[in-house]
Amino acid sequence: MRLVLFACCFLMWPGVASASAAALSDITLNDLASNATWQRLTGFSGRYSDFSPRSDIANKDYFLSENGRNAPVDELIATIDALNADAPEDHNEHAACMFPARRLWLEQKLAGRIKIPPLTCTEFKDWRGDVAPNEISIIFASGFLGNPGSFFGHFLLKFGIPDEANITRSELLDTTINHGASYAEAENQLLYIIRGLTGRYEASYTKLLFHQQRRRYNELELRDVWVYTLNLTQREVDFVVAFAWERSRAHHRYYFFDQNCAFRITELVELIADGKITPKRKPWILPSDVLSRLAHAQKNGRALLRSVERLPSRQTLFREAFYELEPAEQEAVKLIVSGRRADQLEELEDLPEESTIRVLDTAINYADFSADDGVLQSGVKRIDLLAERIALPPSQTTSKRADLKKPHQGQKSSMLQLSSGYHDTFGAGARIRFRAAYYDYLSMSAAVLPNSELAFLDASFEVYDGNFSVQRIDFVNLQTLNVSPTGVPGDGGLAWGFRMGFEEENILCRNCLQGFLEGNVGKAAQSFSGQLTQYALLQGRVNTNADTNGIVNLGAGAGAIIDLSKAVRAHASIGFYTDVSDDLALYPHAKLDARYGVSDAWDIRITSTYERVDGEDTFQALLGVGLYF
Amino acid sequence: MKKFAKLSCAGVFALCAATTAFAQEDSGNDLNPWQDCGIGAMVFPDNQTAAAISNVIWDLGSTAVTSKTMSPESCEGDNAKTALYIRMNYARLETEIAQGQGEYLLGMTDVMSCGEQAKAQLIAHTRQEMATRMSQATFASASDAERAEALFYAVDAAAHGEFAGQCYAS
Numbered sequence: 141m142r143l144v145l146f147a148c149c150f151l152m153w154p155g156v157a158s159a160s161a162a163a164l165s166d167i168t169l170n171d172l173a174s175n176a177t178w179q180r181l182t183g184f185s186g187r188y189s190d191f192s193p194r195s196d197i198a199n200k201d202y203f204l205s206e207n208g209r210n211a212p213v214d215e216l217i218a219t220i221d222a223l224n225a226d227a228p229e230d231h232n233e234h235a236a237c238m239f240p241a242r243r244l245w246l247e248q249k250l251a252g253r254i255k256i257p258p259l260t261c262t263e264f265k266d267w268r269g270d271v272a273p274n275e276i277s278i279i280f281a282s283g284f285l286g287n288p289g290s291f292f293g294h295f296l297l298k299f300g301i302p303d304e305a306n307i308t309r310s311e312l313l314d315t316t317i318n319h320g321a322s323y324a325e326a327e328n329q330l331l332y333i334i335r336g337l338t339g340r341y342e343a344s345y346t347k348l349l350f351h352q353q354r355r356r357y358n359e360l361e362l363r364d365v366w367v368y369t370l371n372l373t374q375r376e377v378d379f380v381v382a383f384a385w386e387r388s389r390a391h392h393r394y395y396f397f398d399q400n401c402a403f404r405i406t407e408l409v410e411l412i413a414d415g416k417i418t419p420k421r422k423p424w425i426l427p428s429d430v431l432s433r434l435a436h437a438q439k440n441g442r443a444l445l446r447s448v449e450r451l452p453s454r455q456t457l458f459r460e461a462f463y464e465l466e467p468a469e470q471e472a473v474k475l476i477v478s479g480r481r482a483d484q485l486e487e488l489e490d491l492p493e494e495s496t497i498r499v500l501d502t503a504i505n506y507a508d509f510s511a512d513d514g515v516l517q518s519g520v521k522r523i524d525l526l527a528e529r530i531a532l533p534p535s536q537t538t539s540k541r542a543d544l545k546k547p548h549q550g551q552k553s554s555m556l557q558l559s560s561g562y563h564d565t566f567g568a569g570a571r572i573r574f575r576a577a578y579y580d581y582l583s584m585s586a587a588v589l590p591n592s593e594l595a596f597l598d599a600s601f602e603v604y605d606g607n608f609s610v611q612r613i614d615f616v617n618l619q620t621l622n623v624s625p626t627g628v629p630g631d632g633g634l635a636w637g638f639r640m641g642f643e644e645e646n647i648l649c650r651n652c653l654q655g656f657l658e659g660n661v662g663k664a665a666q667s668f669s670g671q672l673t674q675y676a677l678l679q680g681r682v683n684t685n686a687d688t689n690g691i692v693n694l695g696a697g698a699g700a701i702i703d704l705s706k707a708v709r710a711h712a713s714i715g716f717y718t719d720v721s722d723d724l725a726l727y728p729h730a731k732l733d734a735r736y737g738v739s740d741a742w743d744i745r746i747t748s749t750y751e752r753v754d755g756e757d758t759f760q761a762l763l764g765v766g767l768y769f
Numbered sequence: 770m771k772k773f774a775k776l777s778c779a780g781v782f783a784l785c786a787a788t789t790a791f792a793q794e795d796s797g798n799d800l801n802p803w804q805d806c807g808i809g810a811m812v813f814p815d816n817q818t819a820a821a822i823s824n825v826i827w828d829l830g831s832t833a834v835t836s837k838t839m840s841p842e843s844c845e846g847d848n849a850k851t852a853l854y855i856r857m858n859y860a861r862l863e864t865e866i867a868q869g870q871g872e873y874l875l876g877m878t879d880v881m882s883c884g885e886q887a888k889a890q891l892i893a894h895t896r897q898e899m900a901t902r903m904s905q906a907t908f909a910s911a912s913d914a915e916r917a918e919a920l921f922y923a924v925d926a927a928a929h930g931e932f933a934g935q936c937y938a939s
Contacts, residue, residue: 307885312876351858351876359861504864526867527903530896534869 160224161217164250172249173213180411181242181383182208182215183390187399196399198342199391204235220246220254227257237261238389240382241411264385267347268299269315273381275300277369278405278434279316279350280427280547281357282587283594285620288333289396291594292578293427293547293587294357295319295405298350298367299381312351317384319345319404321394336396343394343404345387354451362455362509366547366587368434371446376412376439383411397424406430414438422554426577428587431548432740448546455631458505462626465498470626472499476525477506478629479518485528493532500529510630517629550586551740552768553577559747559764565648569604571611571762581619581701581711582735582745591664591673591701592620593637609650612643621664621675621701635664635675645688646727647760648753654685660697673701679717688753689727690719710734728752741768802849803918808856847882847937848928852921854880859917866892866899866920878936881928887935891927898923 161169172178179185182203183195195209202208204222208215219242222235236243236256247254277298284290297317303309321341323332335341357363372380387408392399403425406417417437419429437444452460462470472491475484476499488496507514507522514522557573576597579585588594598614617639624632639658644650662677681693697715704710714730730750737743748761803809855862858873865871870892878888902908902919911919928936 308875310872310876310879312872313879351854351873355857355861501868504867508860508864521909523903523909526863529867530900530903534893534896 161220163253164220169213169216172246173216175249177245177411178212178216180407181239181245181386182212183392184212185399185403185407187403196392197390198393199389202390204239220250224255227259231259232261232263234259234261237264239386240264241379241386244379244382264382267385267388268381269301271301273299273315273377274302274374275369276372276377276380276409277367278409278431279353280366280368280431280587281353281361282364282366282547283589284361284363285589285592285594285618286361288329289321289336290361291618292402293363295402295427295430296353297380297384297405297408299377299384300369312349312354314350316348316350316353317345317388317405317408318348318353319343319392319401333396336394339393339395339399341394343392344390345384345404347388358451358453359509362453364453364456364587365451366431367447367449367451368431368445368548369447369449370409370444371442372412372439372444379412380408384408400425402427402430406434409434409444412439413444414440417444424576426553428547428550428578428585429553431546432552435548448548450544450546454505454509458502458509459626459631461498461502461505462628465502466495469495469499469502473502473506474628475518476503476520477516477518479520481518484518484520485524488528497529497532497535500525500532504529506628506631545586547587549740550588551579551584551743553579554769555766556769557745557764557766559745559762561747561760561762561764563604563647564759566604566650569602571600571602571764573598573600573764573766575599582709582733582743584735584738584740584743589620590625591623592618594618598641604650607650609644610642610653612641614639614641614643616640619660621673623664623666623673623675625666625670627666632664635662635677636660637677645683645685646753646758647749647751648756648758649688652685652688654683654689656684657682671703675699677715679715681717686721689717690721690723692719692721693717694720695727707738708734708736742766743768800844800846800849802844802846802852803856803921806844806849806852808849808852809914809918847880848925851877851880851925851928855921855924856914856917859913859920862920863899863916866896867903869893869896877924881924881936882938883928883932883936884938887932891924891932891936894927894931895920895924898927 183197184193185196186193187196193210195203195212197203197209200209203215203218205211205214205218208218219235219239223243223246225234227234231237234257236259240261243254243256277300279296279298281290281294281296283293298311299315299317300311301309301314321336321343323335323341354365357365392404394400403418406425410417414437417430417433418425419433422429435445462473465473469491472487472495475487479487488499491499503516503520504522504525507516507525510516511522516522554577555573555575557571557575559571559573560568561571562568574597575595578594578596579588580593580595581591595614595617598612598617600611600613602609602611617637619635619637619639621635622633623635624630637658637660640656642653642655645652645654658679658681660677660679662675664673664675666673676698677696679693679695679697681695683689683691683693695715695717697713699711699713699715701709701711711733712731714728716726716728718724718726728750729752732748733745735743735745743766745764745766746762747764748759751758800806854877858876861871861873862877865874874892874895875888878891881891883891899920908916
């Protein structure tokens, strides 16, 4: 009842006293206008990507003052006057209905000095729903390599509705707020990246129900979803919900690395936090960094984060259910999926009923994410699995892994590594490596695609014998082994990778940077309960400099990643390439990297490299400390 | 409501015959959201690529306006929301019905505003209905949209029949 009363009060505000902006001193107005909350309410974020002292909100009609986009104080004066204005015929056009968050804040700051006529804000109520939300969560959909815009994951805001008396309410019906760029479906991928990086897309907030988002992320894109529920008072929830309503009319420029979904969604929550949640010192905003800061954020001395819950993807559900099966049950699933006969279901007759249920549930989960046409490799149809299952007693196979690291518990996204080492030609030396983001095969990352690398702006500089050189600058490095941890055919796929940047032509060459574009494709597998991942790849590469390696290279390689303990992980690779554009000479190479450490802030790595250059065997070994921030 | 059932059977598939008995019960609402609100004609992304690039806002009101068949308000009732929910989440619902429980099934009973006791009963009732359908040869040959439509008619009829007063209550 308390909530219902509050909701009524919120939507129909009787006035209490009066004040116009003219009655307030310049000092009061300037103090209010420079307050961090007013700056946030009006979109003055001061991010790096927008150097002008203007609001991030691009549409001028969002503001009440003609000069509101440029001057917070002008917008403040216009807002106070508009709040005190008489009710228009359509109440929804009154400032208190259009800007309920501003109203809440100004009523608190100018206690008893704002007079608002009685209003019924139907549009706000329709948008918010009949029942006022009592809970707010930040939703993190883990990274997705199927779309460059989703590499780092995606943020949503979710409004939770309280259960009714004796009736539990499904979270699937909660409202979610999304912030995304608008672009043509047929957009060229290169243009998409360029425009996304340079703020050429317009972005806005949209509203969908949570089950619609779950369908996309869990079921179609097979991404685990994490729910970060905040520890807020009802008044704080109301403030954020009101702010989200205000922002539903706002348009922004979308910057992939900066003013992106993570920034815009977090901005809605920052309104009630003590200080910034988005990183202040980095010129880029990554969801994992925001979550890391959210885990430590406070409001009036209490932790802002209440709980973290994982909602596994359909593929994750299948894998975790598969691990729970007995060996005989796992074999039964494999037979159903990829056996040679379409009548594999008859094999289930030999299993006890409980086993049959577990096998069918696991196989159905598999079919749900992998069988687009509803038919498995064996010829068994998903619909036949359902028919078998529905004839058995109800139950559901669930798997909740409590030991998983949460997204905010992984290593920080940026790395600075300092190494010293030995080169068999140049002697002792040092290397400085900086990686803007995000992780590699050896990283202690959390909630990222396993056995994958995703790096942006990864640069190494070396000093040998007093000579400084740029060893490598990877603009982007994306590798995924796409391994099948269950061994079930179809769970997993081809390993593939893509790397682009500048690097020395070989480890013997100094100051001979060349541009390159490299791709590979192959297959990976796991053994020893996932402790060992081995792969083989075919590689292709184009160089900008023909002097040493030629323009076009083809090659092959193999490697292994091994977890020796929780603290020690190693990656070994060996391969060769040949200059197909010239002499077809073979250039063998090998590399061994190992990491020691379990901290999110540092690790120790050794790197040893072998290359055969102009008939000479060349070695380099480095020992370094990596700092993550 | 008889018109509703005839339309359903004519336009859907032979399996519908099994549901006619309860589809003919009078719900007191002549709206067939599946057809009148354009839900049956909705197209949803069904693969990763389509989902990644889709900016479609699945909104009942705008769909009805687009189809020019009904006013948006007509398509905001509980049964229209149920129809949309089933259309969007049918594959998940089908799996959970076979398993006998699940969060999407509970979500469906919430969309239908069912009381706590009616939720479990409606799920059991639906499972029984679907068990009969899944044993029929026509079920396997029907499309997802057709199977979803049949499920909607089944639960909608149950909500207006056996569970009258316990669902669509508010």
